[in-house]
Amino acid sequence: MFAYLIASGISTGALYAMVAIGLVLVYRSTGHINFSHGELFMFGGFIAYTCFVILGMPYFVSLVVAVIGGFALGVLCDRTVYRPLIKAPALTMVLATVGFSFLIKGVARFFWGAREGGDYVAFPAAVDPSPIPVGGIMVFPQQLLVLGGAFFFVVVFTIFFRRTRWGKMMQATAENATAAYLSGIRVERVYTMTWGTGACIASAAAVLMAPLTLLSPDVGFNLLLRAFAATVLGGLGSMPGAIIGGFLVGIIESLAGGYIHTGLQEVSAFIIIIVVLVFRPAGLFGIRRLRET
């Protein structure tokens, strides 16, 4: 039982980590939590569904189209929500991103919702759906794909931030937007890139997850909540913290559900947020100064 719980916790945790990376990316650059991030995730999944299931494109092509579509939606979010309100109070930004999330959900529901039999669609597995033995337990190949996807994105983003000009500009903007602007970085472009990149990672996560569950217009909020718990646990603004936090939230949920009560699986994210904010507000890897600002 323990091995199964840990394996499923790691698999779902990888998913949370991927969503959390996008959340942290936007937070680091803009100082705002994007409350429409879950819906960006959901929309990316539906773009892939349209390509893969309706149009019959190959899975990998659908993934690429979803990532590009997600990027475009993230840019749209930047241009229509963030940019016009860039100097508005934080609460205004919260309300604006929440409003945007409702808009995206409504659009998704219009195109893909309310089908015969339910408000969901099935997304066939990219690989053979039958479970395979790994280390003495059975796992779905798609779970391994999620894990591989998360690992891929962690590596890509590590390289991106450390080795590329855009990555360094993003980091500089995150540290001090005014100083970045004075040193010639076109900060507004960095913001656009950040929103787009965050959304495209979420889209990739959705495409990896969709074959493990069904896809519905309401799927985003739950993922946002768990990703938020991961970022709080890891330390708001910390990229390694978001990744480790994601895995920890997945494993905690799984163990709590398996050993204590299955009802705890759903509320674990809330409990984690409360406990971390009370006992360690900076999270595991966060900088206290960052929290205080």
Place this chain on the structure above:
Amino acid sequence: MKRSPFAAGTAAAVLAAAWMHAVPASAETGVTDDTIKIGALGVLTGPNAKFGDTIYNGVEAVYKEANATGGIHGRMIEYVREDDRCQASEAVGAVKKLIHQHEVFMIHGGACSNASLAAKPEIVAADVPWVITASTASSLTDPVHPRIFTTMLAGWMESYAQVQYAIDLGMERIAIVAQHDNWGRSRYDPLIEAFKLHGIEPVADEEIAPDPTDGTPQALRLQAAQADAVILILFPKAAAVILRDAYKIGYKPFLIGGSTVGDVGVFANNVGIPGAADKLHAVSTIGYTADDPAMAEWKAKVEAAFPNDTFNIYHMFGIASGQFVVEALKRAGRDLTRESVSQAMNDLSVETDPYAGPITCTPTDHQCHNNAAWFGLVDGVTKRVGVTAVTR
């Protein structure tokens, strides 16, 4: 001036003739010499629009057929629809419009329980007969109201049927996995009642979110409890996750699903793993699948009348309910009144084409449909595998 008796008589005759033309043969609201106006209260727009409109298309197909064969005692049925958007706040306005603006004779509709519950006081106050097509809230028809009837399985019936079915199949170690949102509680509480009535305890009682990413903990706990049958109180998304993860760990109990997974073939495809849904039987309001040859005639009629529709189970809810109402109107006779049609429905049993058993109303029970059909995969094809007459 002296009036001639002839002129006075003529004037009286003309007045009498004019009065007779002005006033219809029946003075009942919504009924004229040649029409009966019936109102549909239901969801026509918003996320659930297809379900509401589709059901009423099924009803209207029956009404069209009745009209095409001469109507009900010479009267044609007019079916007007008002949108409650599946919301309580909209339902009150919609039902007032039906009663006071359209002046309908009776109401035939209601798909969302919350909206129907909000509309009920207005309908009761106006003393309008109401046949509910799809809302499942038990309190709409229990306790009995002389004007309100339902042709849909009441919420509690599914849960009772699930327990009864497990026992009938000889299952001894029965477990539950349920989502505990509002919908889930409305099924879960009657389920626990049914367990108590049978004097048994579930061997495991697990929870899962309606929108889960993983069902492994639940599957492992059910396996540890050695449940030989698992009752599912779940939306399809959560049910699919449970079935997949149970299959993954090699746990293959008998699964007793609710109507949310009633189209077992479609659901099995959504689960996506060959064999994972082989031991699933699910309860359904209707007695046939939409592609069953027994439904071919109705499929043709509905798709001819509504070319944008693809015939499905929601049409079948409407057809069964429509057949019940048409029979009630016939029984009420030419002198149609709200009282006469209510009296007719009060003691009426109608065999409908889509349901597995008759819709039967009695003076003490207006939850008129209690034959829950069971569907499962037989050689890879969805077939009816049983019927449970639900009693409390």
